[in-house]
Amino acid sequence: MKQFYVEPGKKVDLNEWKTDSTPDFEGKKADAAPEIEKLNAKLESLQELLYAEGKHKLLIILQGMDAAGKDGVIRHVFDGVNPQGVKVASFKVPTPEELSHDYLWRIHKYTPAKGEIVIFNRSQYEDVLAVRVLKLVPDNVWKKRFDHINAFERMLADEGTTILKFFLHVNKDEQRERLLERVDDPAKRWKFNPGDLDTRAQWDEYQKAYEAVLEKTSRQWAPWYVIPSDKKWYRNLAISRIMVATLEKLKMKYPQPAEDIEKYRTELVG
Ligand code: AMP
Ligand code: MG
Secondary structure (H helix, E strand, O other): HHHHHHOOOOOHHHHOOOOOOOOOOOOOOHHHHHHHHHHHHHHHHHHHHHHOOOHHHHHEEEOOOOOOOOHHHHHHHHHOOOOOOEEEEEEEOOOOHOOOOOHHHHHHOOOOOOEEEEEEOOOOOOOOOOOHHOOOOOOHHHHHHHHHHHHHHHHHHHHEEEEEEEEEEEEEHHHOOOOHHHHHHHOHHHHOOOHHHHHHHHHHHHHHHHHHHHHHEEOOOEEEEEEOOOOHHHHHHHHHHHHHHHHHHHHOOOOOOOOOOHHHHHHHHH
């Protein structure tokens, strides 16, 4: 999935990154189902192995505009994975207590422990995205944060965390369709937030802020992937592929069983 990988330090122009392509896939949505199912089963057993081995930590960071599909990824990609050992942390507008600390304070306590997978639904990156676009702090404050975030993620990686960061890239028209669905479909109305229209009105500013994030914070040990996300099924497929390939590379092993485990059979059988 090299085509989605953001080369560290490389300039990023999001207009050049497709939102509706389906690289390494021939066919339509229905044709993807068998592969998605297979990847899902693999993820399920890799997660069990990660938990059993209790050595590695996996941090997944999801970012994207409203309705880009962050919740959908969590629901579909992790479908069937044992909830024991997987946690989701959603980062909203900071509370007064969170704001009275440094911006990484609320983040750090949700990073994964050994054997855990943690999914960040939004993250520390909001502190150089929303905070930048909404001008919540002066420029000289947020500009320093790229270095802090790189150092923070480097520390997590050095201490045994595998980090994957996904930017769900959607077209502005596709976002309109999805927001319209939230207005029109009674079952989706709860998701509609009038504030999303203000964010949409600042689309270009957000794209620019995302470009800076991708350029300045993609690292070999904490790579960004730009995922074409107009097609929900392809978005799920691409993320599943990257996650499974990354977990397989960890060469995990089940821990050694109890010594002379066979003798317990006699004990149990009597
Ligand atoms: P949602 O993910 O749709 O529930 O919305 C959460 C909202 O919280 C989004 O509009 C984010 O931009 C906003 N948010 C998250 N973190 C921060 C932050 N550190 N500063 C300001 N706004 C934030
Ligand atoms: Mg939202």
